[in-house]
Amino acid sequence: MHSLPHIVIQSPDPTLLPALRHKIDRKTKPLGALGVLEALALQIGLIQQSLTPSLRRPSLTIFAADHGLARAGVSLYPPEVTPQMVYNFLAGGAATNIFARQHGFALQVVDAGVNADFPSDLPLRHEKLGFGTANALEAPAMSRTQAIQGLETGRRIAHEEVEKGSNVLAFGEMGIGNTSSATLLSHFLADLPIAACTGRGTGLDDAGLARKIATLEAVAARVGPGPHEVIDILAEVGGFEVVMMTGAMLGAAEKGALIVIDGFIASAALLAAMRIAPAVRDYAVFGHRSHEGGHPLLLNHLLATPLLQLDLRLGEGSGAVLAWPLLQAACGFLNEMASFEEAGVSGEAAQ
Numbered sequence: 001m002h003s004l005p006h007i008v009i010q011s012p013d014p015t016l017l018p019a020l021r022h023k024i025d026r027k028t029k030p031l032g033a034l035g036v037l038e039a040l041a042l043q044i045g046l047i048q049q050s051l052t053p054s055l056r057r058p059s060l061t062i063f064a065a066d067h068g069l070a071r072a073g074v075s076l077y078p079p080e081v082t083p084q085m086v087y088n089f090l091a092g093g094a095a096t097n098i099f100a101r102q103h104g105f106a107l108q109v110v111d112a113g114v115n116a117d118f119p120s121d122l123p124l125r126h127e128k129l130g131f132g133t134a135n136a137l138e139a140p141a142m143s144r145t146q147a148i149q150g151l152e153t154g155r156r157i158a159h160e161e162v163e164k165g166s167n168v169l170a171f172g173e174m175g176i177g178n179t180s181s182a183t184l185l186s187h188f189l190a191d192l193p194i195a196a197c198t199g200r201g202t203g204l205d206d207a208g209l210a211r212k213i214a215t216l217e218a219v220a221a222r223v224g225p226g227p228h229e230v231i232d233i234l235a236e237v238g239g240f241e242v243v244m245m246t247g248a249m250l251g252a253a254e255k256g257a258l259i260v261i262d263g264f265i266a267s268a269a270l271l272a273a274m275r276i277a278p279a280v281r282d283y284a285v286f287g288h289r290s291h292e293g294g295h296p297l298l299l300n301h302l303l304a305t306p307l308l309q310l311d312l313r314l315g316e317g318s319g320a321v322l323a324w325p326l327l328q329a330a331c332g333f334l335n336e337m338a339s340f341e342e343a344g345v346s347g348e349a350a351q
């Protein structure tokens with residue numbers, strides 16, 4: 001039987017922290033005046049173990065998959081949209097394509113388990129774990145073996161991106177029904193109440209939201225209160241794209257790359273990854289705060305400071321890619337901004 005891969009992730013060595021702090025504090029600005037950008041520069045410097053970090057070949061990988069639970073009416077849109085959006089990504093017409101082009105991201109799309117037969121010659125990475133997950137109301141979304149295979153595949157994909165020269169990896173997803181998986185992961189892995197962290201996803205109305213909450217509570221009752229191993233929770237509530245994204249985050253951190261987290265689903269994948277190797281958190285930055293109901297709660301749980309707050313609720317990695325100029329700004333000021341000494345500006349406070 002497959003077993004959970006042994007993944008060792010080290011937190012970045014903190015020895016460089018005082019030198020990084022000193023370099024930031026000698027820049028021509030009041031102490032702390034660059035706020036969150038200072039924290040970002042510190043984090044990137046530590047991850048790269050460098051006082052002059054650089055961001056190379058930003059990459060976005062979108063994992064797509066279908067959800068059996070979508071048949072229970074938990075989304076406003078039909079599951080057919082998942083394969084249709086895959087074609088849209090491949091044609092370059094989705095929002096995330098535009099933002100990725102704008103910011104020079106290398107983009108790849110992975111079929112993690114879409115319920116469609118894609119021609120083998122499409123420029124799509126074929127890593128299908130199944131034709132959509134099982135309906136989690138009735139049975140585990142996937143087997144433990146599929147979950148482990150998904151983790152391993154995601155991990156390999158991230159390693160390959162690093163081998164191609166990337167040190168910034170953003171991950172996105174597409175999967176009708178996947179805010180339900182993310183809600184259930186938040187419930188089981190962060191102890192968040194289902195009613196509080198269920199959101200409208202693609203745009204459910206009040207009645208739809210009430211139906212979704214009742215459905216997710218029924219799934220949670222079938223799974224039972226635990227304790228559960230993280231791999232079993234991933235298998236119980238899915239989805240294929242979420243397990244692959246979890247593996248990819250672990251793979252990116254193993255290689256010392258910066259991970260850019262998108263919205264609610266990506267944050268739930270990180271939550272799962274942290275249960276496998278807690279230090280993965282040290283490599284993550286949070287692109288934005290999604291408009292999806294549970295995301296602020298999950299971000300609080302993760303002690304995360306999202307960089308943008310644009311009321312996005314799209315997924316596809318869009319909120320991660322949009323945060324790119326802020327990552328560049330953090331490295332830019334650390335590398336290029338004059339110090340008090342260089343600029344002949346007095347660095348002493350008057351009182």
Ligand SMILES: O=C(O)c1ccc[n+]([C@@H]2O[C@H](COP(=O)([O-])O)[C@@H](O)[C@H]2O)c1
Pocket residue numbers: 074075076077173174175176177178179180200201202203262263264265266290291292295312313314315316
């Ligand atoms: O990233 C987010 O925070 C986010 C919030 C709401 C919806 N989405 C996207 O919408 C789809 C899931 O919504 P739903 O209603 O089908 O569960 C999926 O394709 C996600 O990429 C994404």
Ligand SMILES: Cc1cc2nc[nH]c2cc1C
Pocket residue numbers: 077081085173174175202314315316
């Ligand atoms: C059209 C559409 C595009 C998406 N992109 C990510 N999730 C999505 C859901 C829908 C419905």
